[in-house]
Amino acid sequence: TLTLSPDSARGFSGEGGVLEALATEDAAADAELVSVLLAWEPRIEPASLAEQSGLSVERVRAALTRLGTAGRVGYDLADAAYFHRELPYDADRAERHxxxxxxxxxxxxxxxxxxxxxxxxxxxxxxxxxxxxxxxxxxxxxxxxxxxxxxxxxxxxxxxxxxxxxxxxxxxxxx
Structure with a gap:
């Protein structure tokens, strides 16, 4: 696995773009619910997960962001889509650091x-x-x-x- 950041002094927080999702009260519980629904699909559809989970699409996206920082979901820029993966990351590291x-x-x-x-x-x-x-x-x-x-x-x-x-x-x- 190769992971790159735009600058050696920067981390992997999406330039701060994920902070809003990590700062929400519901994201942790929502991420656990959404993670149960992931089925190694090559393409994850937030609207479908919202329907299955009973959450809003916005909350599903926040949960996917949290799962992404934990290495459990990836985002393919070329396909503009999330996909299921499991990387050996400490799930709470992005938040703690x-x-x-x-x-x-x-x-x-x-x-x-x-x-x-x-x-x-x-x-x-x-x-x-x-x-x-x-x-x-x-x-x-x-x-x-x-x-x-x-x-x-x-x-x-x-x-x-x-x-x-x-x-x-x-x-x-x-x-």
Missing amino acids: NPRLVAARRLAGEGAVTLDGSRATVASGDRRYQVRESGSAFSCTCQWWADYRGRRGPCKHALAVRMVRRGATVAGGVR
Whole structure:
């Protein structure tokens, strides 16, 4: 197996694109349900899995993303389709080792997020960052946002706000 990343300093988080799916409260349980329905098909159809599982297509896609980071599902760019596979990955490694996701869970778990309508304030260290939500898009006053403007996924502050808005807290912090 050969796995490549666009830069040696970057990981395999889809440039941050998978963080939203990993940060949802339902993704872990949904991934377990969806994984039971996988049957080594050469092409996985999210709509079919949604019908079989009783989940929305959006939740199935989030579950497939989670299964993908665990090495249990692949995505073929040429076919624009998911496929079933089993790689020897630690299923929770992507979550444990993603610094933005880990930091976002810490911020949300520590109560650093204050919601105010479509805006939120996130206390991080000795600074306060303003996060705005417009539809499904976020913006933030942090340096990460200034540098990447969402091209590499959300910053830790926006992720923490999304977690708090979803109420994704569990015992011991935020999931």
